[in-house]
Amino acid sequence: MASNAIDQTRRMLSLVTYLRERPGARVADVARAFGITEDELIADLDVLPMCGTSFRGGDLLDIDTDGDRIWWHNPDAVGSSSGEPLRLAADEATALLVAARAVATLPGLRESDRQALLRATAKLEAAAGEAAGASSRLSVTFESEGGVFADIDRAISERRRVWLRYYSPARDELTEREVDPIRLFAVGHTYVEAWCRLSEARRTFRLDRVAELRLLDEPADPPPIELRDLSEGLVQPAAEDPEVVVEVGPAGRWVAEYYPHDSAEELADGGLRITLRTPDPASLRRLALRLGPDGRIVSPRDLADSARQAALEALAGYGE
Amino acid sequence: MAIAKAERLMNLALCLLGTRRPLSKRELRASIEAYAAAFGPGEGAPGGSGASGTDDAFNRMFERDKDDLRELGLVIETVEGADGDPGYLARRDSNRLPPVSLDAEEAAALGLAAKVWQQARLAGAASGALQKLRAAGMPLADDPYEGHSALEPRIPVHEAAFEPLMLACRDRRPVVFDYRKATAAHPVTRHVEPWTLECWRGHWYLAGWDRDRQAERVFRLSRITGRVRSRAAAFTAPVPDHVTVRGTVESWAGETATGTARIRLRAGAGYPLRARAVSTRAAGDGWDELEIPYGHGLDAWLVEFGPDVVVLAPSELRAEVVDRLRAVAKG
Numbered sequence: 001m002a003s004n005a006i007d008q009t010r011r012m013l014s015l016v017t018y019l020r021e022r023p024g025a026r027v028a029d030v031a032r033a034f035g036i037t038e039d040e041l042i043a044d045l046d047v048l049p050m051c052g053t054s055f056r057g058g059d060l061l062d063i064d065t066d067g068d069r070i071w072w073h074n075p076d077a078v079g080s081s082s083g084e085p086l087r088l089a090a091d092e093a094t095a096l097l098v099a100a101r102a103v104a105t106l107p108g109l110r111e112s113d114r115q116a117l118l119r120a121t122a123k124l125e126a127a128a129g130e131a132a133g134a135s136s137r138l139s140v141t142f143e144s145e146g147g148v149f150a151d152i153d154r155a156i157s158e159r160r161r162v163w164l165r166y167y168s169p170a171r172d173e174l175t176e177r178e179v180d181p182i183r184l185f186a187v188g189h190t191y192v193e194a195w196c197r198l199s200e201a202r203r204t205f206r207l208d209r210v211a212e213l214r215l216l217d218e219p220a221d222p223p224p225i226e227l228r229d230l231s232e233g234l235v236q237p238a239a240e241d242p243e244v245v246v247e248v249g250p251a252g253r254w255v256a257e258y259y260p261h262d263s264a265e266e267l268a269d270g271g272l273r274i275t276l277r278t279p280d281p282a283s284l285r286r287l288a289l290r291l292g293p294d295g296r297i298v299s300p301r302d303l304a305d306s307a308r309q310a311a312l313e314a315l316a317g318y319g320e
Numbered sequence: 321m322a323i324a325k326a327e328r329l330m331n332l333a334l335c336l337l338g339t340r341r342p343l344s345k346r347e348l349r350a351s352i353e354a355y356a357a358a359f360g361p362g363e364g365a366p367g368g369s370g371a372s373g374t375d376d377a378f379n380r381m382f383e384r385d386k387d388d389l390r391e392l393g394l395v396i397e398t399v400e401g402a403d404g405d406p407g408y409l410a411r412r413d414s415n416r417l418p419p420v421s422l423d424a425e426e427a428a429a430l431g432l433a434a435k436v437w438q439q440a441r442l443a444g445a446a447s448g449a450l451q452k453l454r455a456a457g458m459p460l461a462d463d464p465y466e467g468h469s470a471l472e473p474r475i476p477v478h479e480a481a482f483e484p485l486m487l488a489c490r491d492r493r494p495v496v497f498d499y500r501k502a503t504a505a506h507p508v509t510r511h512v513e514p515w516t517l518e519c520w521r522g523h524w525y526l527a528g529w530d531r532d533r534q535a536e537r538v539f540r541l542s543r544i545t546g547r548v549r550s551r552a553a554a555f556t557a558p559v560p561d562h563v564t565v566r567g568t569v570e571s572w573a574g575e576t577a578t579g580t581a582r583i584r585l586r587a588g589a590g591y592p593l594r595a596r597a598v599s600t601r602a603a604g605d606g607w608d609e610l611e612i613p614y615g616h617g618l619d620a621w622l623v624e625f626g627p628d629v630v631v632l633a634p635s636e637l638r639a640e641v642v643d644r645l646r647a648v649a650k651g
Contacts, residue, residue: 005325010392010448012330017455033454035447050323051330053338054351085417085456089393090490092449095442099433102519103473113429120426127420131393137489140475140519141566153471167591172625174591186473188522211591251503257542270505286624292644296651304651310626311648317584317630318642 011036012044012051013086016061020083024069045070093128094135097121102140106186108149142186148207149184151215152192156181159220162194165212166205170283174211179203180220183227195222241277244284244303248272248295255287255295271295285310328354332385333394337415342399342407349378392448417456424459432471439477441486479524479541482517484548489514492559494531494551497544502572507545512537513555518565527565529557536560538568577613582632585610589628619644 011034018033019025031041045065052060062073075083088096103109104117125132155162162181165174179194182202189206196203202225243262248255250270261276278284281303288297288307297304331352335343349355359378386396386408395414401407422430430453434446454460481497488495495514498507513529523540530537570576580598587606594600596612603609609632612618619640622629631638 005329006388006391007444007448008326009329009333009388010444011451012326013333013392014448014451014455016334033460034451047324047327047330050327050353051334053335084412084415086452087393087395087415087417088449088452089391089445091391091441091445092393092452094490095437095446096430096434096449099436099446099475100430102475103429103433103436103471106471106473109471112425113432116425116429117433120422120430123420123422123426124430127418129418134490137516138486138518139516142473143521149471169592172589172591172628184471186471187476188519211595250505253500254502285626289626289644289648290620290624291648292620292623293647296648307648308651311645313627314623314629315642315645315649317627318638318645320642320646 008044008047012048015044015048017083017085019063019070019072020075023075024071026069027065027067030070042067088124088128088131090131090134093124093131094138097124097128097132097135098138098140100124102142106142106149106190108147108153110153143189143208148210148213149190151213152181152184152207155215155220156184158215161197161216161218161220163214163216164205164210167209167211169209169286170280172286178216179205180222182222182225193228195220195225238277238279241279242281242300243275243277244281244300245298246274246276246284246287246291246295247298248274248291249293252291252294255291259287273298282306323354323357328352329385329388333389333392333410336389336394336396336408336410337412339409342397342401342409344401344403344405344407345379345382346405348382348408355382417452420453420456420458422453422458427453427458427460430458432473436473436475437477438474439482441483442477475519476522477524479544481526481541481544481548482524484550485514485517485526485541488548488550489517489526492555494553494555495548496551497548498546499539500543500545502540502543510537510539511551512539513557513559515559516563516565517541520566520569525565525569527563527568529555531556536563538565540569571616577615579614579634580611581614581618581634581637583610583612583622584608584630584632585625586628590625593625593629623648 015030015034018030022030027038027041031038034041042065045063048061048063050060064071064073100117100121104114104121152162154160161178163176163178165176167174175198177196177198179192179196181192181194183193185191185193189208192205192207194203194205195201246255247267248271253272256264256272256274259274259276261274263275265273265275267273281300284297284303285307288303289310297307331354332348335348335351343351349359350361355378358381359374389410390396393415394410396408396410397414399407399409430450434450437443437446450458485495487493493514494511496509496511499510500507511531512526513531514526515528516526518525518527523542526539526541528537528539529535567576583593584603584607585593587602587608593610593612594608597610598613599611601609614634614637619637622631622637622641623644629641631641
């Protein structure tokens with residue numbers, strides 16, 4: 001709650017400046033300008049009349065609203081200096097500058113957007129002054145495949161279907177499919193969320209796994225679907241997915257960092273017993289092979305067997 | 321019901337911004353309803369109780385509130401008053417945003433950037449910055465998506481250690497935390513002077529000076545166990561101008577090639593190996609021969625392809641791969 005009070009105070013200080021310049025401003029416009037809901041704005045407007053330089057002297061902000069417009073009857077009550085725009089705090093400058101620099105480095109971003117970001121960044125650095133200094137202590141690099149990114153970006157804006165040759169690591173194979181792109185997003189790697197015409201389902205494709213891509217003349221026609229909430233993580237195993245149990249030694253603990261799992265039990269040797277769920281356990285054969293001496297699949301049995309079988313076949317290639 | 325914190329902070333901010341002369345703590349306590357209601361008008365004031373316990377509680381809240389306002393960017397000066405008591409004010413000159421004129425395109429670009437944070441503190445700070453700029457006249461784009469990249473970049477922050485480390489980097493405060501290296505069974509306590517945080521491939525890393533090892537080190541935040549505690553003392557080592565977190569992480573990930581390896585790869589298999597290959601030629605019988613960059617960790621990656629890859633050279637890589645395969649074959 002504490003940080004909410006801080007965010008609200010910060011917002012109300014900016015509101016006071018904003019409203020001073022705009023007598024009779026519309027609730028809907030102000031909410032949009034501040035990136036908040038009308039209810040949040042009304043809640044702020046309920047607090048502002050309790051604020052001022054002295055509750056005894058009656059020097060309080062006389063701000064009210066009829067739900068449509070906002071009126072401020074004594075804009076000079078608290079002294080004109082509190083109406084001036086306030087300098088940026090170190091965290092504010094950092095949050096905006098780091099994000100702007102990160103987005104500007106995305107290969108495939110439209111050139112006009114990149115130029116606008118770079119101009120805005122330079123102006124912000126100048127306006128923030130020394131508050132901008134701390135922003136060098138945080139940095140973010142997005143990864144994306146420039147050419148693929150630009151093509152998908154174009155397909156989305158022109159609402160066109162796309163043909164893909166896509167690499168699936170689980171099967172170590174390339175598949176061809178037609179998809180209707182819905183949106184591009186970046187969380188570490190860059191992805192496109194699309195309606196896949198092959199599987200007739202929503203699929204997420206990582207751009208660095210797109211081997212080849214062509215824009216088609218057909219229009220994209222994805223069914224209306226609710227967009228996924230990216231804050232919950234990309235991989236969300238379903239409750240009915242089969243369970244896989246992996247035991248790793250200390251050198252295999254990274255598995256718990258890379259695979260979302262249900263549980264990771266500490267073992268006496270410093271290793272972990274990891275239980276995870278996946279719709280396709282066969283896809284974990286790669287993991288079993290990769291782990292080598294650092295871990296093994298405990299169950300299901302046939303997954304462990306197929307990894308063993310693959311290793312024996314591979315050894316035959318070395319004359320063993 | 322106690323008066324909400326936002327209302328109290330707002331009143332304190334307006335008092336400090338609105339005054340031309342420093343205001344004493346007593347004046348502020350009397351002028352701000354939330355203080356007067358909770359603690360009374362204070363010692364020496366008509367009807368004041370003068371109870372020192374109440375004064376202590378007020379003083380603590382007042383100090384916290386000032387710190388909160390400073391987090392919002394307010395510059396609050398403490399000035400010795402005529403009667404020896406400290407007075408406080410937020411001067412107009414030091415709190416004003418310098419003129420900044422952003423056009424609609426630049427405003428839209430910043431609007432996109434402000435949405436990337438998936439961390440409460442930075443998301444709040446980014447919106448707060450936009451609101452201050454908006455109040456200073458930054459225009460509002462009609463349709464933020466028209467004519468712009470259809471991209472939604474997000475910066476994930478899942479690590480609990482992020483916020484305390486971000487503040488420690490900002491304020492240049494040494495920290496102590498327990499850290500479990502990738503291959504270590506148990507965490508070890510590390511004393512670090514934190515320099516920068518960097519997000520690379522969706523994971524956060526800290527670069528800093530390791531006091532125990534007297535050397536620069538990079539830490540992956542997800543491997544920090546338990547709480548990050550900060551220390552009051554100052555940094556002992558100089559902070560370099562440039563810190564290369566990415567280079568260190570790439571070498572962990574085996575992306576720094578130190579040579580090349582020759583492998584046989586079944587036709588049609590191993591697309592990512594082909595994509596990185598220096599050279600590829602058909603070797604007959606449904607096999608290709610590839611030359612690929614060779615760095616740390618290549619053995620584990622090649623084993624993933626099972627019977628579709630055979631290492632030809634160098635011999636130490638061939639031996640490592642065979643060892644790994646034997647371990648899997650044993651079960």
